[in-house]
Amino acid sequence: MTRRIMAIFVLALLAALPAKAAERFITVASTTSTENSGLFKHILPLFEKKSGIAVRVVAVGTGQALRLAERGDADVLFVHHKPSEEKFIADGFGVGRFDVMYNDFVVVGPKADPARIAGGRDAVAALARIAGARAPFASRGDDSGTHKAELALWAKAGVDVKKNGGTWYRATGSGMGATLNTAVGLDAYALADRGSWAAFKNKGDLTIVLAGDPALFNQYGIILVNPEKHPTAKAGDGQAFIDWIVSAEGQRAIASFAVEDEQLFFPNATAAPRS
Numbered sequence: 001m002t003r004r005i006m007a008i009f010v011l012a013l014l015a016a017l018p019a020k021a022a023e024r025f026i027t028v029a030s031t032t033s034t035e036n037s038g039l040f041k042h043i044l045p046l047f048e049k050k051s052g053i054a055v056r057v058v059a060v061g062t063g064q065a066l067r068l069a070e071r072g073d074a075d076v077l078f079v080h081h082k083p084s085e086e087k088f089i090a091d092g093f094g095v096g097r098f099d100v101m102y103n104d105f106v107v108v109g110p111k112a113d114p115a116r117i118a119g120g121r122d123a124v125a126a127l128a129r130i131a132g133a134r135a136p137f138a139s140r141g142d143d144s145g146t147h148k149a150e151l152a153l154w155a156k157a158g159v160d161v162k163k164n165g166g167t168w169y170r171a172t173g174s175g176m177g178a179t180l181n182t183a184v185g186l187d188a189y190a191l192a193d194r195g196s197w198a199a200f201k202n203k204g205d206l207t208i209v210l211a212g213d214p215a216l217f218n219q220y221g222i223i224l225v226n227p228e229k230h231p232t233a234k235a236g237d238g239q240a241f242i243d244w245i246v247s248a249e250g251q252r253a254i255a256s257f258a259v260e261d262e263q264l265f266f267p268n269a270t271a272a273p274r275s
Contacts, residue, residue, distance in 0.1 A: 024053050024054065025054035025055065025056055026053060026054075027056045027073070027075050028055055028056070028057050028074060028075065029058050029066075029068040029069045029073070029076070030078040031061065031062055031080055031144065031145060031220075032175040032177070033080070033145075033193040033195050033196045034059065034220070036175070036176060036177055036195075037193075037195030037196055037198065037257075037259070037264055039264070039265060040059075042256075043253040046253050047241060047250070050249075051237075051240055051241075051244065053237050053241065055241065061143055061147065062080060062143070062145035062148065063084070063143030063144060063147075063148070064142075065078075065079050069088065069094070069225050070088070070093050072232060075234045075237065076225065076238045076241055076242060077222070077224075078220065078221075078223075079220070080219060081145040081148050085097050089223065092229055093226055095224045095227075095235075096223065097221050100220045100221060100222050100268070100269055101251075101254050101265040101267045101268060102218055102265070102266055102268055103218050104194050105123075105146065105191055105192065105193055105194070105218050106194050106210065106211045106216065107126055107189060107190070107191055107208070107211070108180070108183065108189065108192055108197060108206045108208055109135075109183075109188070109189035110187040112187070112205075113209055115189065116129065117129050117189075117210055120210050121210070121213050122213060123215050123216055125157070126210050127153050127159065128159065130189055131154075131161075131164070131168075135188070136183075136186045136187060136188035137169050137188055137189045137190065138179050138183040138189070138190045139169065139172065139191075140172060140173075140175070141171025141173045142174060144175075144176075146192065146193055153215065156215075170188065176196040179192075180192060181202060183206060184202055184204035194218075195259075195265060198259045198260070198264055219268075222242050222245055222246070224239055224242055245269070251269055254266075254267045
């Protein structure tokens with residue numbers, strides 16, 4: 001067989017081989033806390049191995065994640081601001097909402113604690129003291145779930161940070177990691193979700209100064225993007241992911257995630273998987 005005939009034969013064999021199947025995947029719009037804490041790196045390989053469905057996570061603030069899902073740029077929404085999630089469903093963008101897990105927010109600040117709030121358990125009173133002392137405070141300022149929770153606390157404290165923030169209140173417009181870096185640089189207070197704080201490496205002189213207030217409870221929910229609103233949404237595979245997350249197996253996977261032996265998320269799913 002000549003080289004020319006051999007080459008033609010090889011090319012014909014290659015052409016006859018089936019094309020590699022396109023990757024089967026879903027897109028999940030979620031928060032920086034679930035991504036930066038390392039939770040997704042821990043649980044997604046388990047789901048992908050079981051289902052054959054890859055999960056592509058877009059990790060942004062809750063507000064931006066909601067807007068992505070509203071545009072149909074995601075199949076599943078996995079965030080942590082229940083009022084916004086309920087509005088998302090009421091507006092027809094989502095199908096069902098299920099609790100998945102919870103943790104809490106913490107107030108971090110410099111060990112010197114100029115506002116004298118360390119050891120307390122009243123987050124609203126603590127923010128009022130920070131404002132009264134005009135102690136530096138770094139806010140995400142990005143419409144994330146953490147930012148929304150922070151603004152609700154300021155409102156309860158009777159502090160209008162937009163009008164009275166002055167130079168002591170710094171809105172970074174950034175994610176949790178960048179905001180914590182700003183807080184470190186300014187010796188400032190900040191509100192952080194516990195998962196992001198535990199995974200954050202550049203703590204500097206900052207420490208947790210307040211935790212344990214029920215007002216700092218942080219619930220996460222999951223929602224399927226409505227395929228009637230967005231026909232391109234991968235409803236079947238998206239629902240498969242939701243079913244797994246709320247199943248006993250998915251809940252065990254969440255519970256088993258820890259950083260330095262500290263469990264960061266506590267499963268509390270409100271639904272059994274669909275049959």
